[in-house]
Amino acid sequence: MAADSAVWREHGTPLVAGSDSGPLHGVRLAVKDVHAVEGHRLGAGNPEWLAEAQPQKAHSWAVRALLDAGADVTGIARSDEFAYSLDGTNAHYGTPPNPAAPGRVPGGSSSGPASAVALGEADAGLGSDTAGSIRVPSSYCGLYGLRPTHGLVPVTGMLPLAPSFDTVAWLARDAVTLARVGEVLLPAAPAEQQRPFHTALVAADLVALAEPEVRDAFGQAAAGLAERLDLRIEEVPTLGGDPAARAEAFASAQGAEVWECDGDWVSAHPGTLGPGVERRFARAASVTQEERAAAEDVVHRTARDLRAALPEDTVLLLPATCGPAPLTDEGPEHKDAGRQATFRLTCLASGAGLPCLVLPRMVVDGLPVGLAVIAGPGTDHALLELAVLSGA
Known part of the structure; x- marks a missing residue:
């Protein structure tokens, strides 16, 4: 059967074979179309960009590391344009299916890898996360996902979006595979960062950003996770x-x-972007230097406050998204409102450069919604251990 072109830009059996041995031998990998794959073009989710692209001369750092560990690149999977979207739709190539929520979007911008993994066509998806691009599709598709500590995994060979916030990120159907990928991509953790977590913060104003049904499901999911992992829940208003x-x-x-x-590229190629991404680029173009400086001050202050609230034995629990995946044909007004509410949840970890794990622990009206776990910098291995224990 031919590969679905809404999911895959290029597909093989495999497209690139990994080493004959290694900890990931036999793992099928879907690579988001923002990572360089040697000998293939990088498309960034846009046909005009793809048409001008030249074959890459080397793999991205993350692709190379996973191939060396034995994983096979099954194919290059679709991305929302320039990774600048949380929706999982693409005006040029269509919307990848979401088998966990049929008729609904998979979430973006790592939409292709998420769809491929959810469909069983790949075991793990290599993507990126700047403002939620691995966490949102993980939530919508019922997958495990990790945005690591900013700067911990090299982004060499990955198309930049906003370097102060860009991270390599990945997702999988099960926690063990997520952790196996992490063991390859993450540097070894110092002994002092391998201690278990004991406290789980829950901030009422963050939970309030979610839809009512998600709030109800979140309370039960957070309590269940705390009981399973012997965490003390500490509720705070904000x-x-x-x-x-x-x-x-x-x-x-x-x-x-x-x-x-x-x-510069967008300005030189008018009319080549889908409407939602075009609006975001227009907004980006309008930011003045004064607005940027004031905004960065807020981001840095928020980062300091959040890091201070998360000592090494503490995590923050919150809904990964404000609700389940929107319908593919959802009206733009309702979809934008949901996107804004979800963005208020996802921007926390992004702005602070903190690792964030998504666990598929909630179901709302039969649809998956992820439970997000944010922890202090460099606690990525401990978060992956938490993921494995949560599903043990």
């Missing part, structure tokens, strides 16, 4: 600051960097 103001500042700081990375 971590400080206004979620809407935080998100607005992050969007401005991110947008300024997005325009630095891609603005």
Whole structure:
């Protein structure tokens, strides 16, 4: 059967074979179309960009590491345009299916890898996460996902979006595979960062950003996770600051960097972007230097406050998204409102450069919603161990 072109840009059996041995031998990998794959073009989810692209001369750092560990690259999977979207739709190539929520979007911008993994066509998906691009599709598709500590995994050979917030990221159907990929991509953790977590913070103002049914499911999921892992839940009204103001500042700081990375190309290719991505680029182009400086000040202040609230034995629990995946044909007004609410949740870890794990532990009206776990910097291995124990 031919590969679904809404999921895969290129597909093979495999497309690139990994080493004959290694800890990931036999793992099938879907690579988001923002990572360089030697001998193949990088398409960034846009046909005009793809048409101008030349074959890559080397693999991205993450692709090379996973191939050396024995994983096979099954194919290059679709990305939302320039990875600048959380929806999982693409005006040029279509919407990858979401088998966990038929008729609904898979989430973006790592939409292709998420769809491939959820469909069983890959075991793990290598993507990126700047403002939620691995966490949102993990939530919508009922998958495990990890955005690592910023800067911990080299982004060499990965298309930049906003370098201050860009991370290599990955997802899988099960926690063990997620952790196996992490053992390859993450540096070894110092002994002091391998201690278990004891406290789980729950901030009421963050939970309130989710839809009512998600709030109800979250309370049960958080309590169940705490009981399973012997965590003490500490409920607080807020971590400080206004979620809407935080998100607005992050969007401005991110947008300024997005325009630095891609603005020249976008300006030279008018009319080549889908409507949602085009609006975001227009917003990015409008950020002034004064607005950027003020926004970055808010982002940095929020990061300091969040890091201070998360000592090494503490995690923050929150809904990964405000609700289940929207319908593919959802009206733009309703979809934008959901995206904004979800962005207020995802921008926290992004702005602070903190690792964030998504666990598929909630079901709302028969649809998956992820439980997000944010921890202090460099606790990535401990988060992966938490993921494995949560499903043991």
